[in-house]
Amino acid sequence: MSERDQGVKNPSRRALLRGGLAGGGAALMAGLTAGKSIAAGDPAITDIQDWNRYLGDGVDAAPYGMPSEFEADVVRRNVAWLTADTTSSINFTPLHALDGIITPNGVCFERHHGGVAEVDPMQHRLMIHGLVEQPLVFTMQDLMRFPRQNHAYFLECAANSGMEWRGAQLNGCQFTHGMVHNVVYTGVPLRALLEEAGVKTDGKWLLAEGADAAAMTRSIPMEKVLDDCLVAFKMNGEALRPEQGYPVRLVVPGWEGNMWVKWLRRLEVGDKPWHQREETSKYTDLLANGKARRFTWVMDVKSVITSPSPQAPITHGKGRTVVTGLAWSGNGTIKDVDVTLDGGRNWHKARIDGPSLSKSLHRFYYEFDWDGSELFLQSRAIDELGNVQPTKDALRAARGENSIYHNNGIQTWYVRADGVTENVEIS
């Protein structure tokens, strides 16, 4: 077994740091520099490669296609010590290895409270009741007969970066920031379903419930429900993945991921919130003075450099270098992203590339000539309302360190002269 294969099978952080075996790209590079004699030319060119001589697989070798085997380390990962059991746990999107704004379905992070429900769509029903003119039951087929819409939205868990409140903990933006994904949803406006049932005038809140073993529930204010919530059955063009709520989930754009109830089966209209477990015991933000904020729904303006980052160190040495990352805000679009190389002494405008959509991830780049000296990389996003992403210290000053949720502070990556990159906090 080649060293690369081992690196892929057991992608330990140390292996990544040691040799920059970060995947196919690095392996090819190693091939280049390890070539015996430069005079003879690059064997990647002068040798005839197997794939250039022999036939590959025919069609249908993989009826549902998978990524190249050289990308086998681009996978979700969890942090086992965080939770008691994988059926009530999370894993993280490999942000460091992705580009563009869309997250592929198979690597969208997962968070379940009772495991992945395997729901038979033929046996699935969505009920609307409570303060409505007529309580209704829809089958999946009924839902698909309403006029549909398509929107790209980010979904961020309120606990994303939650482990970093007390200081730098995890070496990798997959772990510090990977509880976010961005997907194009196809679905029906929740408003249309409620209009079908007819909401009574005192209907001010909606309780959404899942069909899973946690029967997940959240209360949502009616203004939001009528504004932009969707009942979605497709992600990036195909059916929702089971772990994302197949056959149908709620989409609550810009608001914390826990509210996006998966395996959605029940919507109850009421005049007051329900104060369910996920909006009292959890998803409330404890402040230093012992008070706790509740109903903190909006995900604030945030950004992170995805490469270089601890799992994606610089392996090419000095010269042209691409810094790239993601920015998003629950308030709408991103107006600007600034990048600093010196830990915030001087900032440069980054280039936002690709679609700039409301409540969707934005991709930014900053290209520069690296002189090979140490870097303290940070990014700072500003949203369309003018909100500026705060420093972690500013957040701690305002809230203390026990909030768990809504940590949107500026992330620092320390790039050493050899390109190895670490999660640090700086003065």
Add this chain to the structure above:
Amino acid sequence: MLKFPKSVLLATAAIAFSGGSVLASGDIDAGEKVFKKCMACHMVGDGAKHRVGPELNDVFGRVAGSLDDFKYSPAMKEAGAGGLVWGADTLATYLHKPKDMIPKTKMAFAGLKKEADIENVLAYLASFSAGADMDTAEPESTPTAEETAEQTAPTPALQNADYEPSTGPMGLGRVALPEEIAAWDIDIRPDGMGLPAGKGTVAEGEVVFTERCATCHGDFGEGRDRWPVLAGGQDTLTDERPEKTIGSYWPYLSTVYDYVRRAMPFGDARSLTNDEVYAITAYLLYLNDIVTDEAFELNSENFTDIHLPNEENFIADDRQEEPHWKADADPCMTDCKAEPAKITMRARVLDVTPDSDEGEGGGQVD
């Protein structure tokens, strides 16, 4: 001579399915699904470890309660010492009604009611057991045209015609029946809306809690391993490491009833009666020193009289008032700091990133 109690052997005989060929008739794939009911507590397969219950590799032929590194109940160890060896029949009996076979087993699991579920889960477990003699090799058969059609033809949607159609603008969906709403509408609000009729005392709650909840949450709600803590932590909310429990943090008692009824015991949700949930809720009040009398009865009448200590400490979302939002309105671009940046903390010091083999951190996901 077997020392194992006769009653158990009799029970075994009584339930011996289809002449002891439980395994032959079981379906491994279907069994994998049934095993989901066990997964909250057991692992099986490559790298299986003990969880709440012991790992189940090679369970066929295993003497009951015999794994050295798992802490069994005395009852299970005794059963093993008495000669109980796990095989198709003994497992079938145990899994049907664990407490009937071994009254003091600490496996907090009500049992599998369907014979087919037991057969299937045993076939599944047998596939991880060298000691299981079984013949599950099924002939590979090509599905007939009818079978294929059956699998691919869309099942007709629910016969909406049998129900009252929606009179909404789209005419889609149909009117929900009161029985259907009642089956799903189990939410409870702080003002008592949704509370079912019923009652239960602290003392009754202790019995149910010990049997159904304590394996994970501890006898006193202190939380075993990394399972959630349910009691204690009063006056810790401003500490460096606050302990957020029903007594120290939760604002409303209705949430306890609602949540336990909808989601607990973990992996066996909706299996408690309304009275049992009242009793457990009363017991959780007792564990949190909110009631002190073991004879205290919680019921639908007195429920909303009870207030949790931390109710007043929840406030509205006022993040926008935080000073930094205004201060940063026009962020500095050049010469923003007098001194070069210095490292004040490194993640590698803690080194809790997965795939690094040192220590564990003190983080919390939510």
